[in-house]
Amino acid sequence: MAHCFITRELPGNSLDRLRAAGHTVDQWEPSEPPSAEDLKARTESADGLLCLLTDQVTAELVDSSPRLTVVSTMAVGVDHIDLVACAQHGIAVGNTPGVLTDATADLTMALLLALARRIPEGVEAVRNGSWTTWDPSGLLGMELRDRTLGIVGGGRIGKAVAQRAEGFGMKVLMSGRAGGPNPGLPLVELLKQADIVSLHCPLTPETEHLVNREFLGQMQNHALLINTSRGRVVDQVALANALHDGQIGGAGLDVTDPEPLPADDPLLAAPNLVVIPHLGSATVRTREAMAEIAVANLLAGLEGHKLPHQVT
Numbered sequence: 001m002a003h004c005f006i007t008r009e010l011p012g013n014s015l016d017r018l019r020a021a022g023h024t025v026d027q028w029e030p031s032e033p034p035s036a037e038d039l040k041a042r043t044e045s046a047d048g049l050l051c052l053l054t055d056q057v058t059a060e061l062v063d064s065s066p067r068l069t070v071v072s073t074m075a076v077g078v079d080h081i082d083l084v085a086c087a088q089h090g091i092a093v094g095n096t097p098g099v100l101t102d103a104t105a106d107l108t109m110a111l112l113l114a115l116a117r118r119i120p121e122g123v124e125a126v127r128n129g130s131w132t133t134w135d136p137s138g139l140l141g142m143e144l145r146d147r148t149l150g151i152v153g154g155g156r157i158g159k160a161v162a163q164r165a166e167g168f169g170m171k172v173l174m175s176g177r178a179g180g181p182n183p184g185l186p187l188v189e190l191l192k193q194a195d196i197v198s199l200h201c202p203l204t205p206e207t208e209h210l211v212n213r214e215f216l217g218q219m220q221n222h223a224l225l226i227n228t229s230r231g232r233v234v235d236q237v238a239l240a241n242a243l244h245d246g247q248i249g250g251a252g253l254d255v256t257d258p259e260p261l262p263a264d265d266p267l268l269a270a271p272n273l274v275v276i277p278h279l280g281s282a283t284v285r286t287r288e289a290m291a292e293i294a295v296a297n298l299l300a301g302l303e304g305h306k307l308p309h310q311v312t
């Protein structure tokens with residue numbers, strides 16, 4: 001029977017399936033992730049690793065884990081896993097696509113609306129007593145009907161955001177993989193036309209700091225940037241400058257680099273910025289479904305089968 005290391009407590013009772021199959025389960029109990037040293041020490045003797053996006057599965061970790069046959073992450077993004085090192089060691093890698101599409105698309109709209117309609121500022125004004133009367137010119141924001149949403153990354157989540165935006169009467173442009181409403185649309189065209197730009201691409205060497213000074217300079221001055229993909233897609237120094245200089249109208253971030261941002265990070269001092277703590281998939285239904293899939297991937301790998309959601 002196999003030995004598995006699970007790097008955190010998981011929602012639901014999906015781990016029962018591992019135990020019922022006779023595997024031994026070593027589970028990290030603290031609410032903070034294991035350090036690189038702890039991860040290495042606990043994975044060394046494991047046949048299977050079930051990890052989160054907060055765990056870095058490096059070539060060094062893989063080298064020091066001779067029994068490892070499967071790495072299953074409870075995430076759709078696999079930028080925290082060295083896929084080349086895993087392939088070289090014949091280790092199967094699984095992720096949890098699909099089940100978090102709706103939750104992430106909903107959260108994208110929530111962030112977009114919060115920023116466009118200045119909800120965090122309103123909440124703060126009510127709490128601190130600075131809201132004293134209904135004001136014809138108070139906290140005016142951006143209305144969505146007839147606005148143009150530019151989606152960067154035409155995968156599952158990008159398309160689900162497009163559907164929702166169309167429900168709000170927005171015009172949608174999409175740049176990225178073919179299959180969107182306007183495949184092949186040059187990014188620069190999207191940036192010029194969009195009132196809101198939303199990022200839905202994976203983090204890869206090509207997309208790292210895709211949102212840099214030049215990208216932000218091509219956006220309209222009133223335009224908003226939403227990021228629910230990965231923090232490193234955005235060059236945060238360039239973003240802070242663009243917000244301070246009024247080069248763009250605002251930014252809503254569910255993801256940052258690092259996570260969490262230190263309280264004194266200069267980005268947090270920028271105006272018109274809403275930052276939330278990586279909540280894209282954070283619904284009860286989605287997190288339980290992610291845990292189920294992550295365990296199904298792990299079990300399949302331990303039994304030498306192709307994973308239900310195998311990353312190639």
Ligand code: GLV
Binds near residue numbers: 053100229281
């Ligand atoms: C969340 O960001 C994920 O990749 O699952």
